[in-house]
Amino acid sequence: MRRALAVLPVWAWLVGFVALPAVLIAVMAVSISADSVPPFRLGLSFEALAAVFSDPYYRDGFLFSLRVAALSAAACLVLGYPMALAIARSAPRHRRLLLLLVILPFWTGFLLRITAWIGILRDEGLLNAVLGALGLPAIRLLHTDAAMLIGMVYGYLPFMILPIEARLSAADRTLEQAAADLGASPARVFLSVTLPLSLPGVWAGLALVFVPVAGEYVIPDLLGGPGSLTIGRVIYEEFFQNNDWPQAAALALVLLLGLALPASLVRRR
């Protein structure tokens, strides 16, 4: 009983600063925009919520973010799965170091690493200098959807590698051995033993990339073009530029509810 009391501050904090704010998003979503400070008055209006579904600008924002998040998650899976497999198969003394190398970029300031990409991708940047030196024509990359996708994959790749690697290194290697001994080809062993064993890690990785990318604001704003209108950018714009808090909250509420299902995949073990 005394032990349960010790957890009280945690409950208070989680209810006050996680659950209650989520409820306030819903309250704001049905409030009415007003010319005051702060710019709303309480009410029960479904205008902002209806606009989320009827206004093509918002609809396109959601659809675009859905595509970007799906593409980013798929690209991270293709790039990250073999990396996870290589780490899981490495000698134990190398494994810890390799895992650290995967985690380290996550520690080094996301915004500052985006700085590097701006320098590399911009018109007079490093990539075009290299292309020029090779006699190839310059390409325009910065402020395009392609640059935004590169940034997403770069930023979220570790979130794909870590859960898959955890599953792969915990899997029983003798199962693969047995399948191979019974005459299965390497491709068959991979498809019918290795891959199924790692699937929970794959789902967790996909969710860990898809969910935050779907609401990403910084990368589309810095690396994407004016047309790379993700829902994150649309919400930010409604809030800070248009000062329409109920509309921003309505969009955020739909995003939150839409992401609740994929987000719940993460915790499943």
Next chain:
Amino acid sequence: MTRSRFLTAWLLGGLLFLYGPIAVLVATSFNASSLMTEWTGFSLRWYRALLHDRTLIDAALLSLRIAAVAATGATVLGGLAGFALARMPNLAGRRTMAGLLAAPLVLPDLLIGLSLLLLFVASEMLLGVPNGRGAGTVAIAHATMCLSYVAVVVEARLAAGGTVLEMAAMDLGAGPVMAFLRITLPLMAPALVSGWLLAFTLSLDDVVVASFTSGPGATTLPMVVYSTLRLGPTPVLNALATVVLALAAGAAAAIWVLGRRGEAAAG
């Protein structure tokens, strides 16, 4: 063995993708030229410029203060939460607690920032606190965002250790408080240190949550970097990035050593 060679090559390629841009950044921070594409000699001029940039220095000092407060709060609360999840299987509402803890881990920063801003606004309208937003509200927001990470790290560490040692201590006559102080707390210590460092760096790195929850007069380092970046990167930012990188590498090395020591202690 061609398959393992393919995997190794792929891994090296992936690591190059992760570290290439960082290497470019560090190299250009020592370049005398302001252009990334020409090397005119080794120079520390951007570091000198960084030292004289009052805006960046002030913002960095503010960010360091916020990060220290947020990381400490997150470590206390996250440590308790991780302990509860690992050691109190019959805790009422355990699943709800796990769910509330997972939310800030996965949900986009945008939703965390917006929802906390609404909380601060509502609380100010109803209760009069906080009186305007600033460093304090950012620290609360960052503590909320980071406590989940600490809880995960602490829970994993306690779950890996098992309860044998605590049981033994209690069999030998230690009360629950004594067992906690003498056994569980030292067992948690490496995870608490890693959790604090992780929370500290997450707070130092955040721009979205801070943009929502800060107010006039409290501009954090990432907020300054962000508004500079929107106009185009400057060589001074490369120098700043290199300094932050060196600090982060130091913190990561500390965690690595702590982790190894923890593993050795756990057997």
